[in-house]
Amino acid sequence: MIKVSVLYPNGTDTKFDMDYYLARHMPMVKAKLGEACKGIAVEQGLGGGLPGSSPAFIAMGHLLFDSVDAFQQAFGAHAEAIVADIPNYTNAQPTVQVSEVKL
């Protein structure tokens, strides 16, 4: 199983509309990716490892696929529309990570 993680770095001027992300962006992404997307997850950053520290990422979104090929095929056809929606909920420049789920 492959996990595609979209990590939104935190910063002093970083904004992130979690309501929009949960109610509009992620459902749109899931609908466009169709059956290739086997699951989605969303997390909101609370802090770092030490009490009172800031989180490295203000938010993270995760998408599960059977394979890298399945991700690239499903995402490629809709990348433009998905990326175009990002400014509607954040001014962060996300880092995309593709990982193999080991456990």
Place this chain on the structure above:
Amino acid sequence: MIKVSVLYPNGTDTKFDMDYYLARHMPMVKAKLGEACKGIAVEQGLGGGLPGSSPAFIAMGHLLFDSVDAFQQAFGAHAEAIVADIPNYTNAQPTVQVSEVKL
């Protein structure tokens, strides 16, 4: 639900022994945290968003807890032993992120 993510940044000289991490480190962490830890997950970085690019993180480990307090209480008592094991599987300096699971 709270997710504690330990993110190991990738680099040209970064080493990560996934076999040790899966077979030794994570089971030790889970045993020490006890019932406070509601789940664990491990991912291995494959690449970035563009085909052929390097992953930002060579590996990621995740631990689930009911609350930040539950994490801090469970982890605090064993932090020294857990952190001391890190050089046994990697030379990376991990970033720790505490997040609220939203979806």
